[in-house]
Amino acid sequence: MLAEGEIMASTSLCAANTSASQNLSENKTTQCSFSIESILGLEQKKDGIPAVKPHRPWMDACTNLVLGDDSNSHLQIPVVSYENSLFHANSDPMQEEKVLKCEKYFSVTERLSFKRELSWYRGRRPRTAFNRNQIEVLENVFKMNSYPGIDIREELAHKLDLDEDRIQIWFQNRRAKLKRSHRESQFLMPEVSMHKDGLKLFK
């Protein structure tokens, strides 16, 4: 099930968005309490309170989490799995230090929710920071094979002490990056790509 706000985030659609869009594109009168002038900041602000609830998915979720509201269990963060997992096998010292600092001032539960907040609201996986060696190995493998099969990925995962999933994602992102660079160099230097087949397109 999708988290509340998730749809909003991915489609950029919400009440505020729609109304704002209408206001911005058409100067129609609205039943909303904000006009295009207010949107554009051309009107004197009389109240600081927006007519619509701001769209802040991560805050919404944090509120739910902190309050432990079970009616929104669809928003729950798979905290546990991250807690004990290997995700932070290569966590950086900075974050470790932060956590250690917390220990002195907060309860375990509080620390948990702080850590939870450090990652994203749905328990978005903490961003993996590959070290130099990992990157180098991955790049070298990529040079030879940008579509490594499951066996190679597993092998890499084991050798580099990473989840196979991280490897997979890395290769996906790496392929996307390569593709983008190709697109861009074509755009930047069309004459090269046009001449590469020996065609005389410009004379």
Next chain:
Amino acid sequence: MLAEGEIMASTSLCAANTSASQNLSENKTTQCSFSIESILGLEQKKDGIPAVKPHRPWMDACTNLVLGDDSNSHLQIPVVSYENSLFHANSDPMQEEKVLKCEKYFSVTERLSFKRELSWYRGRRPRTAFNRNQIEVLENVFKMNSYPGIDIREELAHKLDLDEDRIQIWFQNRRAKLKRSHRESQFLMPEVSMHKDGLKLFK
């Protein structure tokens, strides 16, 4: 955490390498000169140059005009279009002093390219300075919707005389800022946010 060079210490490296090699080349015999060491990045690297170029649309003209096709163009400094611009209207004294010193030894042209290199040693977009009105409008829109869709962004871009890209980046940075501030206030006053509804959440 995987230490640098840790993989070299692995005892099963050779056997593993062999299978990796087989896996990597899959079905075909390797006509390439890659060894397993090179695959795993254990060989001396001779180039530190990234395989792909960054996206620098505003440099397109320069790249094409000045450099033409150059596989290392990401390292190059664009020469033409920013020469006469306002970007360096207020250069700092330190830099000025350096330049004066240089005067004794370098030609005007060399000095120019030195200056250019200082500020353009990487092809980074010149920092946009939003004016007060632009900020105000952006902030007002942000209050209602921190994820404006493409239509609103385009509209804003037109109304504020900015690239849509600037708008997009602004909102990204603005969201990050909001989130950061939220995180910080929770860190500073966890009891407030946790007890704000008077609930006993932890017992």
Next chain:
DNA sequence: TTTTAATTTAATGAG
């Protein structure tokens, strides 16, 4: 020094 515009990339979800 602080703030924030710009960049790179890991993670995510839809197609």
Next chain:
DNA sequence: CTCATTAAATTAAT
């Protein structure tokens, strides 16, 4: 899988 998009973590200009 691709592709577009997002947030995290930076870098660098002011």
